[in-house]
Amino acid sequence: MKTETLASSRTQEIMDLHKARVGRRNRRALPKNILIYAFMTGLAFLFMLPIFWMASTSLKLPREVFAFPMEWLPSNPQWGNYEEAFSKFPLWRFMWNSTYMVVLSTIGQLISVPLIAYGFARFEFPGKNILFMLMLATLMVPTHIKFIPLYWMFQQLGLIGTYWPIILPEFFGHPFFIFLMTQYMRSIPKELDEAARLDGAGSFTILYLVILPLCKPVLAVIVVFSFLWNWNEFMAPLIFLDDFEEYPISVGLAFFQGRYSVEWHLFMAATLVSILPVLVLYFFAQRHLIGGLSAIGLKG
Amino acid sequence: MFKKTIKAIFSAILATPIALMALADDQVTITVWSMDGHDLGNEDTHRQVIAAFEAAHPNIKIDLTLLPESGLEDRMNTAIGAGGKLPDVFPLISGEWAPIALDLSSYIEADPDLSQDMYAEPFWRTRATFGEKVVALPTGIGANVVLYNKDVFDKAGVEYPTADWTTEDFIKKAVAITDKANGVWGGDRPRDAYRAIWHNYDAQVYSDDSTTVEGYHNSPQSLAAYQWYWDLVHSDATPTKAEIDVLGTEGTGPVDLFIAGRLGMATLNQSHMLRALKEGINFGMVPEPAGPSKDRHANAWSATPAIAGNSEHPQEAYEFLSFWAGMEGQYISMTTGLNMFPSIPALWKDHPYIDHPAIQTFKTTLDWPLVRDFDGTHLCWRAALRRVDEVYELIGLKAIERNEIKKALDKEVVVLQTALDDCVSRLGS
């Protein structure tokens, strides 16, 4: 306690000195910043190269795709490829289906995760630690072993051919989100609960009126990650849906890989368009992610 | 009196839903799983076949699930594993599914419009029959043939291949037309061991009764086929595996490389042939080259829809299946969308591309004996081959000397025998 005050007063003192220096340093730092930017841009260029290649391919003529030596850019960009890709398969319809599926899945996570995490973070009961470990251990299970038993179960329920087999599991909480939310809730002082309890609030009122409003950063993480993961989900919709008109974009894209030929330029065009919604969501949500993800480092 | 009235009213109330249910029962729904692709047709073709069928059979409704080509097998296996209801009609793309398919023999006997004689014989024998049972009906067919790019041959001043050419000719011509500087390869390489060319060397991976590998996989005939493959790879007239992989995910083949003019000869199929036609490529077509064997073999197949053994409406399912694989259905599939090639020879005269010489060449190969992979009599063929790709791969990677092949095959016999025994114990011979 004592050392801390000492340190902070000393900090304050030198901070002022420091600030005075920063102004001068910033001007001198300019060349250094340019160096950093140049490096970052170079790195970004490397990272974007595969995407650039996809974009370039999506605008090529089929013959140019296979040219030797390779051509970096199409001689005459074929914007019509995009139109062709969209006329070949109902891509808008597929994207709409994906959106529907993803939104419902995300709602499922948003409903279940806070409740479950609340149980782990705030209550004492026998077997809690074992259950928490078990919950984390489910991350290790390879998804492939689940499909046959799940198909059997959903067939018994008569739900094959609906979105339920894909969405329903999302209503029971993803272990990653539960872990994150539990950590975050533990970092919220218990005094808040106690105060509310003294005012006569029940446990679940406390969750929804006191704790959850403080967990917004984690909710943002859930929205973004749940969106990402489900947007790319391929096997479950393939196995559980029946109607061509109900397929999400992940399955729809697979139709471009025909039995005897792949129209690469159209395939790449469709893929690029399918990425856009995810990209836009991420761009606008990323600022909110950091706070929620920071709970990972807290002591469990 | 009163009692009677009550009774009458009650029975009327009860009767209504029962009558409605009966009415609904008249309308039978048949679920069909299929895939988007050239042997069965694209989405449009499926819709047209179904529309024509429903118009002719107002009491049957078809519920179609169209899957991407890459997904049908996974989904079907999941459904089979779950053990419940299967789709009434599905393409039998895996020989292992034969036991769950309905035996169609009695249905065909009772059907005046359909008989075995209608179909091209090899395709009736392949996946359509399993032991004594008829498990599926053939629809669209396919076969591998060698397409050659006339422009590439002309440029190099090399004569076109002819139908009676041999495997040695293949390598010679490939070397002669290769033009490295412009990225032009002579001819492609077989994408698996024990395809048509292996059969043309009389090579066989194991005995007919599925018991012995020794003396088959390492026989002089097998060795000769592998050595031919070694010669081809080392002629440097054939694209590397990397080139082939890029241009063909499974089943695609190097069609794009061929169409881009970067491959002189390519082992492709009927669907690629149509694509080359439509793209205006100046090409000719010959069967796969002959080897020392007296027979020439074809790598040919057909799409064979079947009916699930546990179907609740086998009669109605058969109605649809026999329509789809019968004269009318195949006519629609042939004339729409991707112009499937029918397994009913009588329909061929109406094929939109019948006048093209390439189609005629294609037709001749269809009477040849088929390679084992598609012959349906050996369930373990594929499972075993999956385990014996080492020598094939080593040659492809240029990682083995020509005189080491025999020893490597001998070594592989042991591995293969284990895999075969294991497979036979599960699936039978």
Added chain:
Amino acid sequence: MQFMGRKSKRERTQAIEGYVALSPWMFGFLFFYAIPILASLYLSFTQWTLVGSAKWIGFENYIRMFTRDPVFIDAATATGFFVLYSLPFKLILGLMLALLLNMKLPGMNYFRTIFFLPAVISGVAVSLMWIWFLQPDTGVVNTLLRYVGISGPGWFWDINWALPSVAMMSIWKVGGAAIIYLAGLQNIPAHLYEAAAIDGASKWQQFWRITLPLLTPVLLFQLIIEMIDAFKIFTEAFVITQGGPLNRTYFFLYYFYEEAFRNFNMGYASALAIFLLIVIMSATALVKWWSNRWVYYEN
């Protein structure tokens, strides 16, 4: 006595409410994990071809796995080496990227989006794109290398390069790890750095003395998550290499998939899955135990 009774009543309410809160998860666990795992465990002692019923054969599948299946060894080797190759790179490069992105400079948001992008897009198309990208003759990478006079390797088609190529693909997705590090970095109180700067600690020392120790909990989390993911590698083999060349990329889960859904050998495949699960759990337990020596929690 009365006091004790009241306390246990409170405890009971606590327990009941806790279980109620957990009930959705327990329900989901039962149906989506417990039943499938128990089913796999049962099937691993049987021979089952999907068609027909399963036949009990005791430990036969496990005996075969350990005594006479060369492919099992290939699969285990490929998976093991993939974990070893990809994990350190992903953890270290992820951290380095996060340090860069943590700099307070204008426009960092755009860079963050760019680097995270590869982690966002996935699926078959992206994997296929890599085949093109690394194609030895016409691919982008080797074409670039040729410009500077280097003849590039055969990547996926070279016995020795195939596995590193797949690892390289996973490193492209390092942005996913970086974003989590970034969250951890921003959590470190600024006053610690200020104090250290005043004490004359260099940036280098600050990193080793402050950043890294305070980041160890995040590091542990990343290690475990990425390790589990690495063990479960599948799509790359499925789409790109089909396990080749010479089984160098025949990853464990791909082997499971081939046995289960292509070779109609569900019993054996289940044994493989159970084995993989046990390996992942043991590895995780080992890491957790080892982490007691180096993870540092504030407070």
